[in-house]
Amino acid sequence: MYAPQGVKTSKDFPVPDMQKAWVLGEPGQLIFKEKPVPVPGKAEVLVRIDAVAICATDLEVIYHGPPALIEGGLPFNKNWTPGHEYMGTVAALGPGVDEYKIGDRITVEIHAGCGQCKRCREGMYTSCHNYGMNYGDMNKGHRANGFTTDGGFCEYAVNNINTMVHVSDEMSDEEATLVVTAGTAMYGLTELGGLIAGESVVVTGPGPIGLLGVGVAKAMGASPVILTGTRDNRLEIGRKLGADHVINIRKEDPVDAVRKILGGKGADYVLECSAAPNGLNEAARMVNRGGKVCLAAFPHGEVPVDVAHLVRNNIYLFGIRGEGKSATHRAQAFMEQKRFDARLIHTHTFELKDLPEAIRYAKERVDDAIKVVVRMPSAVAQKKMAAE
Numbered sequence: 001m002y003a004p005q006g007v008k009t010s011k012d013f014p015v016p017d018m019q020k021a022w023v024l025g026e027p028g029q030l031i032f033k034e035k036p037v038p039v040p041g042k043a044e045v046l047v048r049i050d051a052v053a054i055c056a057t058d059l060e061v062i063y064h065g066p067p068a069l070i071e072g073g074l075p076f077n078k079n080w081t082p083g084h085e086y087m088g089t090v091a092a093l094g095p096g097v098d099e100y101k102i103g104d105r106i107t108v109e110i111h112a113g114c115g116q117c118k119r120c121r122e123g124m125y126t127s128c129h130n131y132g133m134n135y136g137d138m139n140k141g142h143r144a145n146g147f148t149t150d151g152g153f154c155e156y157a158v159n160n161i162n163t164m165v166h167v168s169d170e171m172s173d174e175e176a177t178l179v180v181t182a183g184t185a186m187y188g189l190t191e192l193g194g195l196i197a198g199e200s201v202v203v204t205g206p207g208p209i210g211l212l213g214v215g216v217a218k219a220m221g222a223s224p225v226i227l228t229g230t231r232d233n234r235l236e237i238g239r240k241l242g243a244d245h246v247i248n249i250r251k252e253d254p255v256d257a258v259r260k261i262l263g264g265k266g267a268d269y270v271l272e273c274s275a276a277p278n279g280l281n282e283a284a285r286m287v288n289r290g291g292k293v294c295l296a297a298f299p300h301g302e303v304p305v306d307v308a309h310l311v312r313n314n315i316y317l318f319g320i321r322g323e324g325k326s327a328t329h330r331a332q333a334f335m336e337q338k339r340f341d342a343r344l345i346h347t348h349t350f351e352l353k354d355l356p357e358a359i360r361y362a363k364e365r366v367d368d369a370i371k372v373v374v375r376m377p378s379a380v381a382q383k384k385m386a387a388e
């Protein structure tokens, strides 16, 4: 039985020595195998994963590699487990941990950072200067589960206590996996200054971050909130999440439409979540003079940018990585208070053993999949028992 030295376990919460885990082989190849259950160190806990959502960045990592960085290089054939948007139950405590108890329900954010570099000290742990430095002589303790350390497409993971948030019992496992996505939108709006109550916000691109960006902006008091996209059914979900106006860019020019809604003036803020090659140029034309644009998505290649327009109009440009400055805690608070319904973006559920099929749904947007969630066999069994 699992009883590593210095680790606190509980009779009521038996942990096996081995677990089922997916590991990345060649690009695009996932292998289901047995792996040892990892051991938490100082300031860490062992999490029994109950559900994990699939993110577009998982697809990047599985098929192309970056931004995953394992032992200083590409993540292929390193017995490494991807997946980063998970939630679960605390199963064991590392030495000295009293911030959480065994049995606590939690959801996670990704980046623990190294905790010692300049950016980590500023709360910008998603921009840690020691990204991926967690091996050999260069071990600075950096963790970004599912990017630089083992992630959540498995049954058990180790998490730094600073990467966890308690979730209320009222929130379902599936909804709890979405907290980190809402946290990314929250971080974007935090970096834009956060004081958006009564100010106009445009969100471009109704993917998961864009849609929850609408919910978070609305919860923070932004008015009006405008969402642009190409598909009416997604825009309709945006409306349910609080968008005051939606613009289908296949039917009308989004810059003209935004300016018309705002009396010709342009928006105070744009949260760019489309990753369209012309996304930044359009955002810069939607925003008013002195306005702010946050880039939360990125195109695959280099794109031409109208720099003169940015300079002449004093437009502020922010890039964000992940969910820094404890944004996940604030997003969870909004969700717990039911300020927006993140469940609207959860479309499909699979079991862990069917991960490749779940990934196909996410990748090919089968059946208009938005957020595909994978559940663990133990959690599925528990739910069945509770229902009976």
Ligand SMILES: [Zn+2]
Pocket: 055, 056, 057, 058, 084, 085
């Ligand atoms: Zn993600």
Ligand SMILES: [Zn+2]
Pocket: 113, 114, 115, 116, 117, 118, 119, 120, 121, 125, 127, 128, 129, 130
């Ligand atoms: Zn750091």
